[in-house]
Amino acid sequence: MKQGLAHRRRIALSVTVPVLALTVFAQGCFSRDGFADAGDAHPSSVQEPAHFGFGRPATATEIASWDIDVMPDGTGLPPGSGTAVEGAAVYAAQCAVCHGSTGTEGPFNPLVGREPRDDFPFGRTVQYPMTVGNYWPYATTLYDYINRAMPWETPGSLNPDDVYGLVAYILYENDIVAKDLMLDANTLPNIVMPARDRFVPDDRRGGSEIR
Amino acid sequence: MSKTTDASMDRQTGGDSSKVSRRALLAGTVGALGASVLPGAGNGTQTPTDPTKVQGGPARTVGRRAPSAQPQRLTYGNPPRGSLTPLQDLNGIITPSDLHFERHHAGVPEIQPETYSLLIHGMVERPTMFSLADLKRFPAISRTYFVECSGNGGGGYAGIRPDRTPQQIDGLMSTSEWIGVPLSTLFREVGVKPDATWFLAEGSDAAVMTRSIPVTKAFDDAMIAYGQNGEPLRPEQGYPARLLLPGWEGNASVKWIRRLELSDRPFMTREETSKYSDPLANGTARLFSFEMDAKSIITFPAYPATLPETGWWEIRGIAWSGRGKITAVEVSTDGGRTWVRSNLQEPVLSKCHTRFRHLWNWRGGEAVLMSRAIDETGYVQPTLDRLRDVRGAATHYHYNNIRAWRVRDDGSVVFGLEG
Numbered sequence: 001m002k003q004g005l006a007h008r009r010r011i012a013l014s015v016t017v018p019v020l021a022l023t024v025f026a027q028g029c030f031s032r033d034g035f036a037d038a039g040d041a042h043p044s045s046v047q048e049p050a051h052f053g054f055g056r057p058a059t060a061t062e063i064a065s066w067d068i069d070v071m072p073d074g075t076g077l078p079p080g081s082g083t084a085v086e087g088a089a090v091y092a093a094q095c096a097v098c099h100g101s102t103g104t105e106g107p108f109n110p111l112v113g114r115e116p117r118d119d120f121p122f123g124r125t126v127q128y129p130m131t132v133g134n135y136w137p138y139a140t141t142l143y144d145y146i147n148r149a150m151p152w153e154t155p156g157s158l159n160p161d162d163v164y165g166l167v168a169y170i171l172y173e174n175d176i177v178a179k180d181l182m183l184d185a186n187t188l189p190n191i192v193m194p195a196r197d198r199f200v201p202d203d204r205r206g207g208s209e210i211r
Numbered sequence: 212m213s214k215t216t217d218a219s220m221d222r223q224t225g226g227d228s229s230k231v232s233r234r235a236l237l238a239g240t241v242g243a244l245g246a247s248v249l250p251g252a253g254n255g256t257q258t259p260t261d262p263t264k265v266q267g268g269p270a271r272t273v274g275r276r277a278p279s280a281q282p283q284r285l286t287y288g289n290p291p292r293g294s295l296t297p298l299q300d301l302n303g304i305i306t307p308s309d310l311h312f313e314r315h316h317a318g319v320p321e322i323q324p325e326t327y328s329l330l331i332h333g334m335v336e337r338p339t340m341f342s343l344a345d346l347k348r349f350p351a352i353s354r355t356y357f358v359e360c361s362g363n364g365g366g367g368y369a370g371i372r373p374d375r376t377p378q379q380i381d382g383l384m385s386t387s388e389w390i391g392v393p394l395s396t397l398f399r400e401v402g403v404k405p406d407a408t409w410f411l412a413e414g415s416d417a418a419v420m421t422r423s424i425p426v427t428k429a430f431d432d433a434m435i436a437y438g439q440n441g442e443p444l445r446p447e448q449g450y451p452a453r454l455l456l457p458g459w460e461g462n463a464s465v466k467w468i469r470r471l472e473l474s475d476r477p478f479m480t481r482e483e484t485s486k487y488s489d490p491l492a493n494g495t496a497r498l499f500s501f502e503m504d505a506k507s508i509i510t511f512p513a514y515p516a517t518l519p520e521t522g523w524w525e526i527r528g529i530a531w532s533g534r535g536k537i538t539a540v541e542v543s544t545d546g547g548r549t550w551v552r553s554n555l556q557e558p559v560l561s562k563c564h565t566r567f568r569h570l571w572n573w574r575g576g577e578a579v580l581m582s583r584a585i586d587e588t589g590y591v592q593p594t595l596d597r598l599r600d601v602r603g604a605a606t607h608y609h610y611n612n613i614r615a616w617r618v619r620d621d622g623s624v625v626f627g628l629e630g
């Protein structure tokens with residue numbers, strides 16, 4: 001299985017592989033559609049071209065208009081800034097109706113809460129609500145999500161200053177940043193969330209072991 | 212209570228006229244017929260007592276179900292944010308498209324196929340926009356796979372109640388024949404760079420749903436699907452196109468797919484960190500727990516069905532594994548003390564529902580029915596106690612423990628050993 005994956009992967013990165021070698025791989029090692037387990041009953045002798053030429057080049061403007069994601073290292077964060085004080089006003093107007101006046105009341109996802117501060121018991125007990133403060137591993141995720149999907153009634157409508165302010169306010173309410181910290185593209189990626197080191201890779205592998 | 216009627220199930224459960232009439236009434240209130248009309252031919256008249264003595268109904272441009280057999284999804288949430296497939300009312304491995312479970316995080320968007328585009332960019336040689344027509348022009352494949360929400364089975368893990376149906380326990384799961392283009396074909400087309408190891412999949416719903424996916428999955432069996440069971444995708448399944456990651460938790464198969472961005476690291480989106488991660492008893496949480504472990508559930512006999520008499524009954528159910536083919540399903544009628552191999556119904560496909568059947572002579576008295584699936588990696592579906600020991604009693608997602616049904620003296624069937 002792993003061997004097959006490696007072969008298919010190498011084909012896909014064919015810009016680095018000589019055409020002759022590509023042909024040998026294609027004929028000898030795998031089904032051209034990449035599905036080794038349930039392919040065609042009678043494979044055609046016609047080889048797929050290296051490129052079909054379908055689709056059209058995406059323009060830089062098109063990419064920029066959709067490429068809104070923000071990564072943990074800050075890639076994707078736009079210019080702008082905000083503080084918890086500024087964010088509090090936006091929160092009251094846009095967010096409190098769903099998340100409660102202090103971020104703990106709901107009715108929807110509670111945002112604020114650090115308890116229990118010295119433990120991460122969520123696999124053992126439902127005693128503690130899971131919040132940004134006690135569960136979210138990356139602060140940049142907060143910017144990304146608010147910007148793309150909130151507020152519920154007008155998703156994607158907030159400007160960068162408002163989003164930075166909201167992130168600052170939610171982090172402040174969770175006792176993670178100071179009230180006067182100016183959040184922007186430089187300061188946000190530096191924030192280390194309390195639960196950051198609690199997350200581990202999936203270690204399930206199939207086979208006889210139950211994990 | 213599942214709002215379903217199914218003639219075959221009613222026959223199996225036999226003689227309980229109060230139950231049948233309640234079901235028929237429910238179907239009448241939601242179906243094409245008014246509640247005042249008896250279930251029947253559906254041509255606007257009363258059901259004939261002898262259908263050989265009157266002309267039947269006309270041909271129709273779009274078919275419909277028999278009025279007396281109206282399986283229904285069960286919605287949940289207010290407003291409804293998901294619906295469950297009526298597993299106890301279905302046979303075979305294919306889920307009718309209009310009964311495929313749904314789960315969405317900001318409703319079902321309406322997308323115009325003429326203006327739809329899929330953008331692939333980031334660490335690629337040629338950032339490209341594909342129209343729907345472009346996607347359909349590539350060599351097309353069809354594959355039959357299950358899709359399962361990673362939260363499926365939660366009602367069989369914690370808060371277990373006896374009055375739960377297969378639909379309520381495991382209805383966030385369905386199987387379809389998916390038609391589309393292999394993602395590997397598209398990635399070759401745009402020239403994915405050698406250092407790209409992850410890609411972001413982004414939907415065009417109001418959640419702008421995002422998940423990070425390892426590039427290796429694209430060159431294994433991922434596809435961009437635009438067809439389902441011979442027709443275009445249903446809106447709630449991602450029309451006009453979705454990502455389909457066979458065997459992986461359903462949330463990662465991003466619907467209404469609009470953008471794939473290649474990168475050399477994961478993006479750590481809200482869904483994959485704060486939601487679809489699995490907190491464990493040892494004070495950690497698993498990230499990117501994509502694969503669905505092997506599972507099975509008996510769908511008959513199961514609550515609310517009853518066995519009206521002792522004698523021969525066929526225990527029926529489905530098994531599936533996100534890691535490959537099911538190699539065996541064992542059935543116990545004595546609460547797990549002894550196990551026997553059931554019949555596996557062909558076809559047995561990888562990452563797909565597999566039907567199992569076991570003929571059982573019920574001699575009366577209490578019986579506890581269980582099934583456990585074994586997949587081609589050698590994985591054996593664990594007991595509830597074992598899974599709780601390993602994961603923790605309050606863990607989230609991937610609830611693949613053995614499900615139990617208790618057949619009581621009077622033939623009634625209830626879910627679980629607890630409650």
